[in-house]
Amino acid sequence: MENPELDKIRDEFTEIAGQLGVRLGLSRTVGQLYALLFLSDEPLCLDYMVERLKISKGSASTNIRELEKWGGVRKVWVKGSRKDFYEANPDTLKIVINRFKSGIQERVNEMSGGIDKFEKALSKIENSLSVEEKKKAQFYKEKFRKVKKMQTLINTFLKIIPKKIFL
């Protein structure tokens, strides 16, 4: 059943997937877990993954749930076993894209909040500023507006992504 050549290919594939995981802001292990499930024609239990990837039970547990959170895997029930089994969500591309989108959106929105705050702060102190300082404040305001415009563009764009990429 176990062929060393086939196993080697699988192991190297998971390794590459691990690097992709890191790039996506997840951990290496998350990527490896997904790859292992992606290359399996049946659901796998934690013990198996621990064995295959040579990782600890704790790490497997934590990371598989992280992966679940991102919609990368789902728990499946296997009759006759008390273990948790998992299978890969086959829609890999969607997972990757969602990971990206929410990552960007999160940060963009966080920034939006900050900018609003700054603009208010500027307006508040504007009157007490010298002519020179007023000029600077005005300059800042323009820059902030520019950032906001950028955020709007990004948000609009993110909304288009799924439509465009799944045509």
Add this chain to the structure above:
Amino acid sequence: MENPELDKIRDEFTEIAGQLGVRLGLSRTVGQLYALLFLSDEPLCLDYMVERLKISKGSASTNIRELEKWGGVRKVWVKGSRKDFYEANPDTLKIVINRFKSGIQERVNEMSGGIDKFEKALSKIENSLSVEEKKKAQFYKEKFRKVKKMQTLINTFLKIIPKKIFL
């Protein structure tokens, strides 16, 4: 010239930009440096940035060049000074997008190479496999083809991005 309120706003803005830098796979300091230049109406020298951000000269030197590499800033020559001065590339959005694109593309291409290698390796050993193993090898091949398809989609999409977002 220095107004504490204005300075506070600038400092908080650079702080947020630092977090954005991290999200983009650059360092915090890179983000902060860009923000500082972005909010300045004149080119700044390294000493000034060291002073403002309370970072070391070495860090400033290394990170400003990283930023330069990504097209975020450019060196400008200021008459009467031997120092290097920098100014922000005003096209922030383009920088961010380029950063993303090349980051993804790099990884996708790296993966493509790996997949090709795997497919060749599979073809090579195919004959020496048992019936059961052959089935597994076939299964792997299908999966690899799926990954390749995904990569093609992503590449196509990345080519569209600039057209769509700058309309």
Add this chain to the structure above:
DNA sequence: TACTTTGTTTAGAACATTCTAAACGTTCTA
């Protein structure tokens, strides 16, 4: 040539992340 100014490189410190191992809690089984 000696000194100053400026930017770069690098060894190691500080920090953040992610892993492991072990303790723990829960649920099932005998």
Add this chain to the structure above:
DNA sequence: TAGAACGTTTAGAATGTTCTAAACAAAGTA
């Protein structure tokens, strides 16, 4: 109810990243 089988949590180890400080290199100035 005792023990086994699992998954989860957590303290600390291992690892990786990015910073600082200091030595260094280069190039101008006196």
